Amino acid sequence: MAYRIRPDADFTEAFRDVATEQLQSAIVVLEERPDGAHEAIHSFRKNLKRLRSLYRLVARDVPDFQDRENARLRDAARSLSAIRDAAAFIGTAQYLQHSARGNEEGEALGRIVTVLEGRRDWMAEAESGLQQRLAETSDVLKKAIVALDTVSFDSGHRRNARMLAKSWRRTARKAGTALTACHGEASADDFHVLRKRTYDYRLYHALLRDIWPGAMKAKRDAAKELVEDLGHIHDLAVLCELVEAEPQLFTRNDDLAHLLDAIIFRQQEDRRQALVKAEAVFADDPDDEAQRIELLWLTAAN
Numbered sequence: 317m318a319y320r321i322r323p324d325a326d327f328t329e330a331f332r333d334v335a336t337e338q339l340q341s342a343i344v345v346l347e348e349r350p351d352g353a354h355e356a357i358h359s360f361r362k363n364l365k366r367l368r369s370l371y372r373l374v375a376r377d378v379p380d381f382q383d384r385e386n387a388r389l390r391d392a393a394r395s396l397s398a399i400r401d402a403a404a405f406i407g408t409a410q411y412l413q414h415s416a417r418g419n420e421e422g423e424a425l426g427r428i429v430t431v432l433e434g435r436r437d438w439m440a441e442a443e444s445g446l447q448q449r450l451a452e453t454s455d456v457l458k459k460a461i462v463a464l465d466t467v468s469f470d471s472g473h474r475r476n477a478r479m480l481a482k483s484w485r486r487t488a489r490k491a492g493t494a495l496t497a498c499h500g501e502a503s504a505d506d507f508h509v510l511r512k513r514t515y516d517y518r519l520y521h522a523l524l525r526d527i528w529p530g531a532m533k534a535k536r537d538a539a540k541e542l543v544e545d546l547g548h549i550h551d552l553a554v555l556c557e558l559v560e561a562e563p564q565l566f567t568r569n570d571d572l573a574h575l576l577d578a579i580i581f582r583q584q585e586d587r588r589q590a591l592v593k594a595e596a597v598f599a600d601d602p603d604d605e606a607q608r609i610e611l612l613w614l615t616a617a618n
Contacts (some may be wrong), residue, residue: 317367321523322614326478328468334523336371338363339461346454353446354436356401357396358454364389369519373483374469381467385460392456395449402436408551412578424574431565435477457575469570477613480524487516492602495594504553507587510594511546513538527612538597543553545590552583 319338321330342363349356375382399504409429417420439447469476494510518539525532556579559566566572 317545319519319522320525322424322526323473323524328615331374331469332464335464336461338367338370339457340418342524343454343457346450349450353440353450354399356450356480357580358403358513360396361400364393365515366519368618369516370523372487372516373520373523374467374479376482377469377471377479378467380535381455381463385463388456388460388463392453396453399426399436399440399446401438402432402553404551406432406436408548408573411551412549412575415582416578417581421574421578424568424571425578427568427571435562435565439506463506463566467568473614473617477610477617480613482521484609485602487513487520487598488598488605489535490601491517491598495591495598496595498591502587504550507546507549507590508553510590511543511550514546514597518543524609527609527616535570535597538593542590542593542597545586549583549586549590552579552586555579578588 317336320329321334342360344357345359345363368386371382371386371389409425409432413422413425413429416425426579469479471479491510491513494506494513497506498510520601521532521536521539525536556576559572559576563572566575
């Protein structure tokens with residue numbers, strides 16, 4: 317089953333099916349780890365992000381379930397965050413290397429990548445009980461599957477349509493507020509908030525795509541591109557924090573200077589591009605969008 321909820325299906329069954337698929341996928345990848353622990357954790361975290369967006373979509377009707385399960389998933393992700401973050405630093409440095417403004421900068425960033433790879437490998441070796449932690453996380457996800465039996469939506473299409481419209485409106489409004497905060501002297505946290513709300517917005521277009529396939533796909537693709545840009549902005553900020561926290565990693569001053577210069581340049585460029593894209597993605601009025609979603613859901617359900 318794909319990550320979608322069809323308007324002509326029983327909402328409770330469709331919701332449980334989508335959630336179960338994401339949880340089972342995460343369990344399989346954690347237990348089998350076909351591409352190693354690092355990739356398994358990366359895939360697992362993507363499954364959990366999709367789940368948490370799904371749960372926020374229905375939060376108004378099942379607030380207790382959403383609060384409880386969101387906390388469960390958040391804690392599960394945090395339990396494996398250190399190893400995942402170590403791998404993410406490498407990806408960020410490679411991103412900078414690929415957009416290097418000259419051979420000297422590219423070579424310096426290549427050495428930074430090597431340093432970060434060594435840090436990741438050292439952390440993986442020093443991480444005591446990683447295998448046990450992966451197994452424990454898998455058990456947590458199995459409990460999350462059982463918890464799905466406790467959630468139900470005993471309502472008709474019209475009430476479901478209103479619920480979806482309200483969630484859509486709330487997310488779009490929060491995104492608009494976050495976008496406003498990103499203009500001027502914005503912080504890295506401002507852009508990170510915009511990224512999280514854009515991620516929800518993108519996944520809502522995936523979940524409800526059957527009500528207007530062509531238009532939903534176009535908006536989803538645009539939101540996905542924006543999420544990726546905002547992700548780079550966040551990763552660059554986190555890499556800066558690593559430089560401040562562990563300066564002993566970077567023993568070559570020239571390489572460190574190239575790294576910091578590349579981060580500053582890329583942050584400025586990525587922020588500028590992201591704001592242009594965000595204005596286009598969130599150009600529609602949230603109230604108008606929500607009303608359209610409600611009408612489309614009702615029409616498609618008949």
